Amino acid sequence: MSPRKGNLMAVRDDIKVIDATIRDGGLCNNFAFSDEFVKELYKTNIKSGVDYMEFGYKASKNLFRESDFGKWKFCNEEDIRAIVGDNISDMKLCVMADVGRCDFKTDFLPKSESVIDMVRVACYIHQMPAAIEMIEYLHDLGYETTCNIMAISQVGLEQVEQALEMLGGSSVDVIYLVDSYGSLYPENASALAEVYLAIAEKYGKLVGFHAHNNQNLAFANTIETLSYGVSYLDATAMGMGRGAGNCAMELLLGFLKNPKYNLYSLLTFIENYMLPLKEQGVVWGYDLQYMFTGQLNRHPREAMEFTAQKRNDYCEFYKSLLDNF
């Protein structure tokens, strides 16, 4: 029997689509989205059937100066409410908080006073105890929580399993498989997803997937892991996100068979808001420099620098990466 869940024709009711455009896309423009952009995206997501919209980061104001970034780096309660009011829609709202780069004990209101529904705790694998401390604190405040363990492609399977067991014993609701470097192929993304799912199911947790498009595999890996039982799926309008970007929302919504999801509003949003961003010179998406770092399973920082410098001497760049392996 196939270990896949459901099939290409059917609806999987457990699926949740998370729009991460402002959060991961914000890394491309320093979070400088206009209120109009964010408000239109909010309305678009509701009409498209999106389940969660991520507004940005809850970053520490002690570590980052507010004047250096757009407001979605900090996601003040009043800034979110200026967009969504009391969010009377069925769509839930979330923010991301990085372990070690947020002041979670001072910056989160009790859930009963906040319009935020879910907090996504992002960490590296060596930060599991700190992540779990945050998760418990935020859970006690009343929030849904996820744990997004980043850069998983550089971690041995034994460590991954230990981290998953630790999360199994925590209050976390969703455990995310995060392909930070865009280095996973569908074959190993789905194999890893099965490891996550086996442990998560044992503890009654759900599993999510966050892709990067370095090898043009963000959508492919998303639907492959989905087919094995992953249910929280991150995507962004036109794949906007750091470096090579993420899974494109339009590909994902066009793929999902649940009639609650539809493309029309998103297409209009893309025409009116995403194409102008591209024209203004905001850059993201698949290109060879990101392919290299994906193939080599490493952080895209050099590729981002290559992009910023508008270089196209791919061969020299590739050689320099191999020189610094």
Next chain:
Amino acid sequence: MSPRKGNLMAVRDDIKVIDATIRDGGLCNNFAFSDEFVKELYKTNIKSGVDYMEFGYKASKNLFRESDFGKWKFCNEEDIRAIVGDNISDMKLCVMADVGRCDFKTDFLPKSESVIDMVRVACYIHQMPAAIEMIEYLHDLGYETTCNIMAISQVGLEQVEQALEMLGGSSVDVIYLVDSYGSLYPENASALAEVYLAIAEKYGKLVGFHAHNNQNLAFANTIETLSYGVSYLDATAMGMGRGAGNCAMELLLGFLKNPKYNLYSLLTFIENYMLPLKEQGVVWGYDLQYMFTGQLNRHPREAMEFTAQKRNDYCEFYKSLLDNF
């Protein structure tokens, strides 16, 4: 036991990489490549470890006027020889011939007099008898042959199996699974590949895969079908090909673990020859209009027209496609 063959670390000696840049890419620029371009690509492919290079079509000069197209629409023997001499390299050469649009009985020399090694016979499924007639003729002339059954995503499984059985009884060497509309997902591409492989192996034939990138899945589908045993893999420099294009050679060569394949020469070729093509306004590659036709499993002709008109009213276009379903 997994039905996959090999694993992500190992070499599969049965793999053959086919560069189809001039042939499928020629559909983007009316085959108007300079001799310098083709010669540099030929040298690049040899250095990159590519196994076959496809030069173009052998189209009927009775149906198509030679003055209306670049020379690679016709692939005259002397034009190929002007590039490759006697092709003393280890790389083999191939051309494509469409059933019903070539004069195979007059336009092919005996293999002993030609520098061409393999002829790829492209057809639709209702043309199987005509395809097999061509295959037998070309096989008797001494060529390796493939049969590329196009638009397979619109054909029922029973018909596919009948066609594969017919080809099993023929002299064809390789049977191609062709995702003409870019509508296959990795999950059904690999399921179809298993159908092809089961019948092909029964008759001692090999299986190839030709992708289109309408849903950004060309590379994903190529490596997924490969993992189940497909061994002839089509790719093009920067994915150049009709509409959304094909599987990018740089992604494929970066993925394959056989040390005979390497990226360096291709990267230099891309810098010196592919980027200038893009700058000259030759257009190909993933965009939303192609995503729609892929999702809807239909011919990209309306999307190509949308592209040619430089439109970006995606929502209107999508509605018009649904109106004409």
